[in-house]
Amino acid sequence: EVQLVESGGGLVQPGGSLTLSCAASGFNFSDYWMHWVRQAPGKGLVWVSRINNDGSILNSADFVRGRFTISRDNAKNILFLQMSSLRAEDTAVYYCARRYGGNSDLDYWGQGTLVTVSS
Amino acid sequence: DIQMTQSPSTLSASVGDRVTITCRASHTINRWLAWYQQKPREAPKLLIYKASTLEVGVPSRFSGSGSGTDFTLTISSLQPDDFATYYCQQYSSNSRTFGQGTTVEIK
Numbered sequence: 001e002v003q004l005v006e007s008g009g010g011l012v013q014p015g016g017s018l019t020l021s022c023a024a025s026g027f028n029f030s031d032y033w034m035h036w037v038r039q040a041p042g043k044g045l046v047w048v049s050r051i052n053n054d055g056s057i058l059n060s061a062d063f064v065r066g067r068f069t070i071s072r073d074n075a076k077n078i079l080f081l082q083m084s085s086l087r088a089e090d091t092a093v094y095y096c097a098r099r100y101g102g103n104s105d106l107d108y109w110g111q112g113t114l115v116t117v118s119s
Numbered sequence: 120d121i122q123m124t125q126s127p128s129t130l131s132a133s134v135g136d137r138v139t140i141t142c143r144a145s146h147t148i149n150r151w152l153a154w155y156q157q158k159p160r161e162a163p164k165l166l167i168y169k170a171s172t173l174e175v176g177v178p179s180r181f182s183g184s185g186s187g188t189d190f191t192l193t194i195s196s197l198q199p200d201d202f203a204t205y206y207c208q209q210y211s212s213n214s215r216t217f218g219q220g221t222t223v224e225i226k
Contacts, residue, residue, distance in 0.1 A: 035215065037163075045155070045163060045206055047215035059213045062120075095162055103169040105153045105210045109162035 002026040002108045004096050009113030016086050016117070022079040022096030022110055030054070030074040033099040035106060036081050038092035048094070049081065086117045121146050121209050125218030131226040138194040140221045142207035147187045151211040154183055154192045157220075158203045166205075167192065197223070 008020040022034070036048040049060040049070040058070055069082040079096050093112040100107040122145040132138050142152065150170035155163040165174045167183040170190055180195045194201055202225055207218040 037215075037217075044220045045157075045208075045217040047208075047217065050213075050215070061214060103172065104174075105165070105168055105208070105215075106155075106163075107165050107168075107174065109164075111162055 002098070004098065004108055004110035006094065006096055006110040006113035009094065009115045011116045011118065012086055013119050014087060014117055017082070017084040018086065018115060020081040020083070020094055020096075020113055020115070022081075024077045024079065024098070027098070029072075029077040032101065034070075034072060034079045035097045035099060036070060036079075037095045037097055037106070037109075038090075039095070039112070040089075040092040043092075046092075050099070051079070083115070086115075088117050091115060091117045120214070121148060121212055121216050123207055123209055123216045123218040125205075125207055125221050127221060128219065129222045129224060131224045132197050133226045134197055134199060136197045136226075138197050138201075138223060140192045140205055140207075140223075142185075142190045142192070142218050144188045144190075144209055144211075146211075148209045148211035150186045151209055152183075152185070152190050153208045153210060154181075155206045155208060156201075156203045157206065163206065194223075 003025045005023045035050045051070045067085045071080045095112045096110045097106040098108045124143045152170045154167040157163040171183045182193045204220045204222045206220050
């Protein structure tokens with residue numbers, strides 16, 4: 001069974017840093033591109049970042065470029081999102097998602113982890 | 120960047136109704152469009168990809184159509200489990216863009 005379990009969320013002050021993790025199981029993690037998507041409270045889905053299967057290709061949304069870094073450890077089946085210079089508007093539930101590939105896209109999602117940026 | 124515009128934002132309907140949600144892309148995305156369903160406090164669920172291909176396990180009352188810039192999601196006969204928020208999403212580019220969502224409410 002495919003499982004994605006995010007962790008690392010919490011309360012952080014503006015300007016602070018946080019690293020999110022997404023533990024993957026039930027599939028060959030190193031074969032798949034992975035994404036981060038966020039959702040502010042009561043708002044819609046917003047794409048954050050993606051990484052290819054071996055970590056050599058990274059893309060991020062303009063609003064996080066230079067502040068957030070996506071990475072992965074294929075030996076441990078973990079996806080990361082390192083976040084720095086956090087702002088109040090980064091407050092959201094952060095989801096990791098697997099890209100199936102071929103004609104499909106984000107077919108499995110984690111349950112999300114809440115990041116709250118507040119003083 | 121490719122922008123995605125969904126309409127309506129909210130839709131009130133009854134069980135058994137036929138429901139249609141539209142999604143428009145600011146640039147052509149061929150058929151690289153997915154639809155997701157999200158219920159409160161749950162992660163999104165993939166319903167349709169490549170504009171019209173039903174994900175495994177998704178009921179056949181859901182269907183998608185369109186290409187280029189204009190797309191639709193149709194629920195042929197709304198069921199109680201279908202009251203949720205629906206998002207379109209393009210995957211034509213190196214990034215992803217979601218529509219703002221359409222909430223299907225009980226009339």
